[in-house]
Amino acid sequence: MTVTTQRRSGGGYLERPKPSGLADVIEIILDKGIVIDAYIRVSLVGIELLTIDARIVIASVDTYLRFAEATNRLDLYEHGGKDLGEMVQDLQGGGASGKAEGAVQGVKRALGRGHSDEDEEEEKRPAKKSSSARRRAESR
Amino acid sequence: MADTDEGLFLYGVVPADADLPAGLTGVDDRAVELLGAGRVAAAVNPIDLERSSGRRADLLAYHAVLDALSELGPVAPVQFGSVLPDAASVVEEFLLPQEERFAELLEELAGRRQFNLRATHMEDVVLAEVVAGNPEIRELRERTRELPEDASYADRVRLGELVSGELQGRSSEDADLLLERVLPHTVGYAVRAEPGPAQVIDVALLVDVAHTEEFVRVLEDLAQAVHERIRLRLVGPMAPYDFAGEG
Numbered sequence: 090m091t092v093t094t095q096r097r098s099g100g101g102y103l104e105r106p107k108p109s110g111l112a113d114v115i116e117i118i119l120d121k122g123i124v125i126d127a128y129i130r131v132s133l134v135g136i137e138l139l140t141i142d143a144r145i146v147i148a149s150v151d152t153y154l155r156f157a158e159a160t161n162r163l164d165l166y167e168h169g170g171k172d173l174g175e176m177v178q179d180l181q182g183g184g185a186s187g188k189a190e191g192a193v194q195g196v197k198r199a200l201g202r203g204h205s206d207e208d209e210e211e212e213k214r215p216a217k218k219s220s221s222a223r224r225r226a227e228s229r
Numbered sequence: 230m231a232d233t234d235e236g237l238f239l240y241g242v243v244p245a246d247a248d249l250p251a252g253l254t255g256v257d258d259r260a261v262e263l264l265g266a267g268r269v270a271a272a273v274n275p276i277d278l279e280r281s282s283g284r285r286a287d288l289l290a291y292h293a294v295l296d297a298l299s300e301l302g303p304v305a306p307v308q309f310g311s312v313l314p315d316a317a318s319v320v321e322e323f324l325l326p327q328e329e330r331f332a333e334l335l336e337e338l339a340g341r342r343q344f345n346l347r348a349t350h351m352e353d354v355v356l357a358e359v360v361a362g363n364p365e366i367r368e369l370r371e372r373t374r375e376l377p378e379d380a381s382y383a384d385r386v387r388l389g390e391l392v393s394g395e396l397q398g399r400s401s402e403d404a405d406l407l408l409e410r411v412l413p414h415t416v417g418y419a420v421r422a423e424p425g426p427a428q429v430i431d432v433a434l435l436v437d438v439a440h441t442e443e444f445v446r447v448l449e450d451l452a453q454a455v456h457e458r459i460r461l462r463l464v465g466p467m468a469p470y471d472f473a474g475e476g
Contacts, residue, residue: 153389
């Protein structure tokens with residue numbers, strides 16, 4: 090894969106992953122680009138199906154339960170109380186310091202899952218999630 | 230190439246005088262070639278129409294070819310999986326009828342590349358704000374964490390719904406703040422996903438190559454300024470997948 094040189098970012102807060110795995114690539118290209126009229130196109134077995142099964146619809150109840158779980162798991166702690174506007178304004182001044190770690194990464198990974206042949210790389214780890222519904226079914 | 234069992238797999242549209250990277254191969258390791266029509270050309274390679282599809286390799290090859298093309302000059306990607314029967318149809322049915330539009334598009338894309346920017350909340354930090362700021366959420370949280378999951382199912386759904394709504398609101402606000410800061414350093418943007426409970430920003434940005442360093446520096450500073458609440462993730466530069474237009 091051709092990737093131009095990536096400089097290490099100064100403060101290290103800006104993440105700059107290189108798209109390398111299948112999941113990254115699907116996310117970038119899915120449904121993008123010039124569309125060619127169906128009547129001049131040739132269908133190629135398999136290739137068109139991809140855009141369909143790459144989608145995963147997350148049921149809203151599951152999403153709610155995940156947020157409830159994350160909220161309950163949370164160890165409440167006092168937070169510095171700066172809102173984002175102040176943080177952004179701090180750019181003119183010295184900026185924030187210190188390092189936040191260990192936050193649960195709740196990034197929705199809707200795409201690129203469900204492919205058996207994908208190479209899972211560490212940054213693509215699905216959001217930490219235990220399916221409450223499944224656990225309920227098993228334990229009772 | 231006029232073989233009846235073969236078609237042409239399309240990658241993208243480039244200016245007629247575009248250079249191809251030496252030895253560029255695409256799907257099935259076949260050489261990529263240009264088919265010119267007036268001011269524009271299509272980057273294609275032959276593909277066996279009877280082949281079983283090796284989807285993973287095809288996607289990666291498509292992406293790699295467009296990446297390589299976009300390093301040399303403007304390219305308007307064609308949607309993945311587009312195959313035409315032969316060279317004549319590429320030229321006469323695809324390129325020539327839209328030559329003017331493609332040429333204009335390529336002029337706009339010249340000297341510019343795409344970055345994808347995604348912003349997500351540090352979930353624990355923002356959840357703590359949400360709990361602290363909403364008495365009903367606080368109360369539901371206290372109640373449901375003591376009970377077995379079965380007994381509190383309805384309350385937990387309600388709790389999650391409220392939290393989700395709060396997160397949605399914060400995402401929208403924060404998205405506006407961030408974009409206000411970033412967009413002046415771009416020449417175009419396309420929303421890939423609207424702000425949602427789990428995501429603040431997911432946008433494609435078109436950036437002048439000449440201003441890339443400054444653009445990245447602005448984002449680095451922004452990422453540092455907001456790092457307590459928000460993570461910023463920048464992917465690129467890449468081919469302008471989100472700026473090739475519809476239809």
